[in-house]
Amino acid sequence: MLFVVLAVLVSLAVAGVVVLYVAYPHRGEQVPGVPWLGDAMAKAADAAPVIEDEERDVLRLQ
Template identity: 50%
Template sequence: MLVIAIVTLLSLALAGLVLFYVAFPHRGEKPPAPAEWLGDVLGKAVEVVPTIDPDERLEAGVGASSAGERHGAS
């Protein structure tokens, strides 16, 4: 039971971080004064994580064009 409670709390904390990131640093907004440090940390973490550029997505066949092809095939 304790393990379930700990995992639940960790997942809620991660969801809160994602929500905070989407609400502020991802949109280019400045976080509230008490949480500026968290915005800086999340911004730096996102710069380090590898991402796929939109051009690479189109080359790989991921995006709107492939979704239409999949829909028409079914």
Template identity: 60%
Template sequence: MLVIVSMMALGLLVAAGVAVYVAYPHRGQDLPVVPQVGEAMRKGVDALPVLEDSESRV
């Protein structure tokens, strides 16, 4: 039972993080209460590799 509750809580946290990212930093705006979190999200996404248009065509 504890495992199910903890997995549900983890899923809700991940969903909330995605919603917050899409609502603010993805649009180029700062989070109203904690702008440091938005900056950290932006840095994390910028560090991920990106597939360029020329690489995606097979």
């Protein structure tokens, strides 16, 4: 039972961070109250690898 409760809490925390990212840093705005969290999420998003348009075209052809 404890495992299930912890899993649900972790899932809610991750979902909250995703919603917070989409609501503020993704649109280029500061997170009210915790600007350090918005800065950290923006740095993490900039560091994440992305698929460029040219790579997408190559993947479609295969």
